[in-house]
Amino acid sequence: MEWRKWYLDAIIVPLALVMMLCYHIYLYLMVRSHPFSTVLGINSRGRRLWISAMIKENHKTNILTVQTLRNIVMGATLMATTCVLLCAGLAAVISSTYSIKKPLNDAVYGAHGDIAIAVKYLTILTIFIFSFFCHSLSIRFLNQVAILVNIPNLDPNPSGDLFLTSEYVSELFEKGLLLNTVGNRLFYAGFSLMLWIFGPILVFLSVLVMVLALYHLDFVPCSSNKEKQSGLSSRL
Template structure:
């Protein structure tokens, strides 16, 4: 391996991955400390309120609860199936006797030898495998929530007897399922960006940089938007009413 062929891959690709990782660490910190400044924090409070309202009005809302959870499970299933298909395609390329690097030798910046191609495809394959893993775990939790949310009298004297189940437990399971689904989606986005690595590390760096900017605009509430401010206020009121 010559350094003049690998220096772009060694510098730009890890830098892009660190950029994505640092953004999500910052996002996680903001969700924990200032939840109402992020859409993830606002939606999390809203989901807890929704679970409690579905349990309280179980006789009237049971069909709505199951259909809503089914739609979320279908979305996670679609993403998991897509990851499996991409993994199968990448595995087929890796096991193929055809050398795909031949038509790309003159068009790719950075390393493009046999070892480089193997590293690229194995990295992308690993990302999609982990994305499938998190989506499958999310489906498991959401299926359990679909059962528990329809248990009658869930919060009636939960401390009596040997069986204790509260709406808070169901909310925690629901949040875990949504969290795993979100992690799977973000890994899928990262794997999609890394697929451009086949054509060189420069495209990966710029794609991740653009994706971080797009995700920032989608994940955070803008301070100068009156509608977003009103939604934050309404969510805070609903959360305080739920806690009281």
């Protein structure tokens, strides 16, 4: 009976969320201080070079630019649609009176009363809503980039507007992809929290595995850091 008390949910689930938050704070600090040690930092530098090249060779690469941005927008749209569908399904479950709101009562560790079930579903729903919000803003910025990147002779601008430059377009592009990345990470966290329905222990194990996998994907091996840094630095 001890494993079915509420303190498991009050300790293990916040601990898992704090672990994920600390990892992303560490990732943010590494991107800011040592960008070439992370995949996000290297990709950011590469995207700025790509935007600059697409603007300079606009008359040759305008179709390639539009197709690339269209593919990114389609991916963000798919994620936003998936979040909306999950939110609708969770809202339907919360408002229903079926026994599905109490799955496997005898096997669930931690609290599984009416209030606990409501807190679980509302938390998951909130995560997916924020993920949808990030993807929607990402689509907005990427659509602006698709228009501005095809302006001929952006530097110098024919109208003499010093604010509309390739650097400004790069910043919009970075904001759009940053929001897309945040939306994806929230989506991953939402899937981990969905295991909370079956108990807090599964949430902690899922987040632990996710953090280890993301660390492997987000950071560049030390052996290739200097090579990539020297190559990108020379181009910048």
